[in-house]
Amino acid sequence: MANASGDRWFSHYFKRYFISQSQASFNSARSYCENTYKGSLVEISDTDEDTVLLGIIQALPESMNSLHRAHYWIGLMDLNGTFTHAKWINSNNTVGNWNSWHENIVVTSSKLCAGVSLENSSTQLRWINLNCADNFSFICQLGDELCKAPSVLFDSTCITSFYETLIFRLSEKYCKDLGKQLVQIESYNKLQALKSLMIRRSELWIGLKANNSKPTEFQQFKWLMPDFSIYPSFTNWGQFSQPKATDPQSGNCITIDSATLLWNNRRCNSFYPFICEQNLSCPVNWLQIGGNCYYSPATNFSSWSNAFAYCISMNATLAIIRDKSEFNFVESIVLSTGKSLWVALKSNSSGLKWFGKDEYQTYPHLRAVDICMVAGVIHSTIHWRLQKCLNNRHFYPLCMQDARAQASTDILV
Incomplete structure (x- = not known):
């Protein structure tokens, strides 16, 4: 089994995922998630989460997503082998009828565990039943325990x-x-x-x-x-x-x-x-690394300045990246959302500069020649590009604010 430090981390709302760099049987993968991270094999709750995981897997380096890694264990099994009443092994919840089972699924007593597969040009992960003893990569999850029922989540x-x-x-x-x-x-x-x-x-x-x-x-x-x-x-x-x-x-x-x-x-x-x-350290739907919370809304903006103003309205600023861990974390957000994101890096008279709230409010007006940094995905690869700050394309703001005290855990990447 691979060392835990080699696992690739990604985040989506209150969940955190990692994709294993090693392969294991279903039970070994389950034990690894539980014993290494106090987590579980992933439970996919709806089509949105399925799409997020598809984007994460598609953007993995080729070495982690080669042909022999075409299947990934998820936390689902059915001892009857029919998967008509399958339950998630961690929560014991049944699976809804939204899921995308592989067209060629074979009902057999030798394939009682479930995985997902990646197919070319697919817009969804394909679900398939597999032999529990076979070795595949796997997806673990953490984070949904932040506020589990019967606890109640009110604001943050x-x-x-x-x-x-x-x-x-x-x-x-x-x-x-x-x-x-x-x-x-x-x-x-x-x-x-x-x-x-x-x-x-x-x-x-x-x-x-x-x-x-x-x-x-x-x-x-x-x-x-x-x-x-x-x-x-x-x-x-x-x-x-x-x-x-x-x-x-x-x-x-x-x-x-x-x-x-x-x-x-x-x-x-x-x-x-x-x-x-x-x-909780961050407001609902914000993601955390270290002392910062990040959020990208569903609203996009054609102007860097308008994107910054939106973040200020959320008591935040556009994201400033200070170290490698924050850089990796921002890339994981880009991969999992598929969005092109404005960050706080912008040109001034002496070159490129990270703009905080004070600098933005001092120089809120953009010039036609100003350029700003955008992080986006092209053909499953992240690209950091300098774009005109007044741009016809609509990009999304990546907002950042300080995390509050009393976090139950830090999000790892």
Whole structure:
């Protein structure tokens, strides 16, 4: 089996894929994905993902996509051999009727595992049943575990309920040990999103507490949060009970009632289940490498300046590439999307320069002679080309912004 460092990484939304440089039987490939990366053989959820994987495979170097590597294991098998009710081995979900089985599929008890094949001039991967003991390349996936059900994804925050009953201090520690924090509720919409998490009739700890030993009003309760610049004003209080030593139903820590969604102050040493949240590093549909998030929209622009303005509207800039890992990552985005992408490299009076937000706002107007960098795919090969910044062709912006704290994992390429 090849060394893990040799695998080629690509990204699509919250999933990450790698294409193996070695070949293995179905079970060995499955074990490799699970043991090396804590992942699984790929599950292809729809035609869009199928098309993304097709583009990735088509753009692989010839040495990784030669004739003897024409098939790639995916995470699908059917012990009946008919594949009419096949299930993904990782999630146990059935496959929809959208998939593209090979026209010459043979129903046989000797071919119980599934792969995909690459055919010339194909617009889709072709699915085929194969002998599980044969050796083929394979595709593994990571990343869909970022916010799995029954957790709820709200904006860029993954929220999870835990029904172990703990005192407030230990529930806070439990969340922190998982890289999370007790949930903070900034809005009515987020409050409503919690409904599906609270599957049992109960009160649950949230990240709200009074530092005053004897609070007399709700205003003395504060969220447990590091960034006070975004301090929320939303509240949903129930009836305040001034803390008394003899009253177990009053105290300095806050629960949410699963039925009414009202907040109540309880003794911090009482035992309740609790709700944790984790701020994902990048917004939904953005991709991450290191400390940066990247996004390319469905909208294209014929002007570099308009593309830059779009990124600014997303609280981002056009992408600036600072090292080899970022360069490889951008190329993986180009390969997986098939788009031609504007980046932040543009000519000025002294040559080519990476433009940040300040430089762009200082010199927002383009000249007819200005040239800008575009990364695109031609015949399955990436080309970096200098194009006129005022161009009749429509290219897509590749936007970049800083990643936030509390990532559960870094995306590798």
